[in-house]
Amino acid sequence: MGRRLVIVGALAFLPAFAQVQDEAPQTIMEKIAPRQFGPVRDLTDHGNGTATSGNWSGYAVLGSSFQWAKGSWVVPTANCSGVAKDQYAAFWVGLDGYSSNSVEQTGTDSDCVGSTPNYYAWYEFYPKPSFQISSVPVKPGDVISALVYYNSSTEKFIVEIINETTGKSFVTSAAVASAVRSSAEWITEAPCCTASGGFLPLSDFGTVNFGKDSTGVGATNWALDSSNEGAIGSFPAVNTILIDKTASRTSPQTSTCSALSTDKTSFSCTWAP
Numbered sequence: 614m615g616r617r618l619v620i621v622g623a624l625a626f627l628p629a630f631a632q633v634q635d636e637a638p639q640t641i642m643e644k645i646a647p648r649q650f651g652p653v654r655d656l657t658d659h660g661n662g663t664a665t666s667g668n669w670s671g672y673a674v675l676g677s678s679f680q681w682a683k684g685s686w687v688v689p690t691a692n693c694s695g696v697a698k699d700q701y702a703a704f705w706v707g708l709d710g711y712s713s714n715s716v717e718q719t720g721t722d723s724d725c726v727g728s729t730p731n732y733y734a735w736y737e738f739y740p741k742p743s744f745q746i747s748s749v750p751v752k753p754g755d756v757i758s759a760l761v762y763y764n765s766s767t768e769k770f771i772v773e774i775i776n777e778t779t780g781k782s783f784v785t786s787a788a789v790a791s792a793v794r795s796s797a798e799w800i801t802e803a804p805c806c807t808a809s810g811g812f813l814p815l816s817d818f819g820t821v822n823f824g825k826d827s828t829g830v831g832a833t834n835w836a837l838d839s840s841n842e843g844a845i846g847s848f849p850a851v852n853t854i855l856i857d858k859t860a861s862r863t864s865p866q867t868s869t870c871s872a873l874s875t876d877k878t879s880f881s882c883t884w885a886p
Contacts, residue, residue: 677795693728750776
């Protein structure tokens, strides 16, 4: 499939992120257990720019040799009123996972521990476990920006997450032998797994807003692969994903997402019972 090359200032909008690639990883924080993120599951690609899955909603773009993906979103409030059992909702940017068995990702959660809301940042180099980032506290309304970057000179992936509201940030890196860098994603996820192998209940996060139109963070919801650089909508292969309650093992709740904004950078996802 042919692609249009969009040149945007030779990565001029990424100076802070580009400088982290040689820094040593910070201390790995507390492991998140038993929750796990990871590749899309129970995926049905409808071949018309839309897809359904058991655990992801949002946008994925397809390509080859992705070097980076950058995203931004506003941390949504978890409505935990009357919740008896724990519920979870993850919001992240990453590479891989749509058409491969690895994912390099970082994001935030708006969870319910019973009726108590719980918010935190995390990262994962799947199939390695996920880790909580306690040095970057988050709360509803905070603006988050994040980057997943492949450093070809070290053959490692770098993840950086910044709470733009507080100025707190975290960066670390790892090699992922199984990575193929075939996709980039901006996702709302119902994490895995229940004792029976299904997805955990999706917490009521209301609506989450991704991209510059809501965050004010420029050049976000952007990616670069071997042929294309630009916003989500500048890629020729774009899939809008929603959580399909009829899919096997799916969360009992769902999330659907809006069309892209007119500048092709921003969208929102909304929870539904």
